[in-house]
Amino acid sequence: APWGENGEITCAHISGGNNDGLLINRRVEKGAGEWEEILFQGPAGYEMIFWPSMTTSGIDHNTMHLLVLTAPEVFGGIPYQGQNGALLYSRSQDGGTTWDIQHHLFEELDSANYTAIRPDSYLWAESKGETLAFIVADIWMDLVLMKSTDNGDTWEKTIIWEHPYPLFDWETTITDTFYCADNSGNIALDENSLAHIVFGISRAGHFETGNSYTFFPYTDGIAYWNETMPAFSNDLNAFNPYGHPNSELIENYNLVGWTQDVNGNGEIEFLYDIITYNQLGISTMPQIVRSESNILYLIFSSTTETFDNGIYNYKHIWARASPDGGTSWGSFIDLITDNSHIYDECIYPAMASFVEDGLIFFTFQFNIDNEPGLGWSNCHGWCENKIIVADYKIEVGINEKNYENFFVSQNQPNPAKGITGIYVETLKPGTISIEILDVTGRVIDKTIYEKIKAGKHSFKLNISSLNNGVYFYKVSIEGNSVTKKMIVN
Secondary structure, eight states: OTTTEEEEEEEEEEESSSSOOOOEEESSSSSSSOOEEEEEOTTTTOEEEEEEEEESSSSOEEEEEEEEOOOOOGGOOOOOTTBSSSSEEEEEETSSSSSSSEEEEEESSSSOOOOOTTTTEEEOOOOTBBBBEEEETTTTTTEEEEEEETTSSEEEEEEEEESSSSEEEEETOOOOEEEEEEEEEEEEEEETTOOEEEEEEEEEEOOOOSOOEEOOOOOOOOOEEETSSBBBBOOOTTOTOOTTTOOOOBBBEEEEEEHHHHHSSSSSOOOBOOOOOBBOOOOEEEEEETTTSEEEEEEEEEEEEEEEESBBBBEEEEEEEEEETTSSSSOEEETTSSSTTSOOOOEEEOOOOOOOTTTEEEEEEEETTTSOTTTTTSSOOOEEEEEEEEEEOOOOOOTGGGGGTTEEEESSSSSSEEEEEEEESSSSSSEEEEEETTOOEEEEEEEEEEEEEEEEEEEEEEEETSSSEEEEEEEETTTEEEEEEEEEE
């Protein structure tokens, strides 16, 4: 993270042998000079801590915020205040020399709420002034947003998704299969400190006691949520990305990523099988950032058809952009097709928060043996890995490919009652359909306009029969569609 006027600071746990805590390294000039190293340990008797997540805030980034996990029993630890892995928060105003908040266990995340917090399921947003936020996106607990508007003094918890099996415990809890967050997620704060969150979708079940479970690696989807949206329920199919009647995901509203039909034949065609990544699915590891012009940029790793080694398909890094802060989403872009890594397994993307005129900066990782999968999951032997630094220009606007030669306006007025209007601009003639949907994706009304000429056309939506609430209108032409939210009040 940035630290001081022009410095940098890192934090890492110690792998292998005895873990005596974390190592914090800092220097006053980024990219130059000697590093100063500081040992940071857990509470007395619980010095062994792992999996740090860190951010900095304040003027010149002088305040350091640190999340760590106490060592679970499987890693040689002992339960901390009733949790087999507890999430602790610490704050330093001087880059780790002293701590004014140390080893704070959030009441909202303690053993009364969750039996354990799992490794690497939590992640900070880049701070905005005095506002801090992080998410916890674990398969076995609620999907949680924690937010502070006073630089970490006090916190508010928002449950984005309520887990269908509260206080999940490996020894006692037996479940049906359910859709859930896949332990990979990301969060960004906009200029109003509104949280924008993305996460991969998984499907899992725990059918017998013990630390083993079933997951479904062909599950595919990237979900999106912000603080203006309603929370998800605890229905087993709330995150079902395949149109289940109980699903609360709506395409291009809160379902924003999935694998693409690259060859355009109407089917997703993979070879023999796909490489599994523990609980992760076909599309996963999402990253989201927001530009100063309120454009959201999303990238994620997704198994990609037509690129394979003769046995397995490779994952590529894909991108989408939202030109209006999450209301609508553009086309899918394969960021790997124009470089030398089309036959590499491209995973672990990370995107810089700085965006310059549509130019995003990101990294991704691959191994030099050109084989899909990971060494630790026994997909292949251990080998050298490389991290690539890249940039990509994403054009966002009316002529962007995502609208496929047509543009749909936001309805006016909005909120509306009785009648509201939209306009559609198309560069090609065709048949236009306009659907009104409720928040579950159920079609309430549909109107078809045939033989529409190229140009700009106005349409009136009769919403007089709708109750107050959030709805969507979906405009489709020649197989392409745009969905936008409207409020009836």
